Amino acid sequence: MDSSIDSEAEDFVHTMADAITAPLPRECLPCYLDRMLRDLQCDGSLRLTRNYRDATAPRATALEHRVMNGGGYCDCEVLMNVFIPHDEHVMPCGGVRRGSTQPCSLWSRHRRGMPWF
16 A cells, blocks of 8 residues: 555544544533543543643643542543532533633532532
């Protein structure tokens, strides 16, 4: 096979993957993770959390540290341990300003010492 066709195909796949995993405009981190993890398996890392940060809030350099301090050592744990949905219906996202890593109005941040109900 021609290497230029291989290169074009690889570029196309990367472009499509980037488009599929891109955060939506004004989408908050927990809504983004909830949407992504409905179709993708957690790979045991903060890959999607990093992707969100890089795309929407690149100056939030302490995001990984903050979610890990809350018990989010991988993307699915961020949803289980760091953010609490107010309702089982978390779509569509309530929206946040660009550059924010705070949850929208559909979620609360779980604080250590808070009881789970």
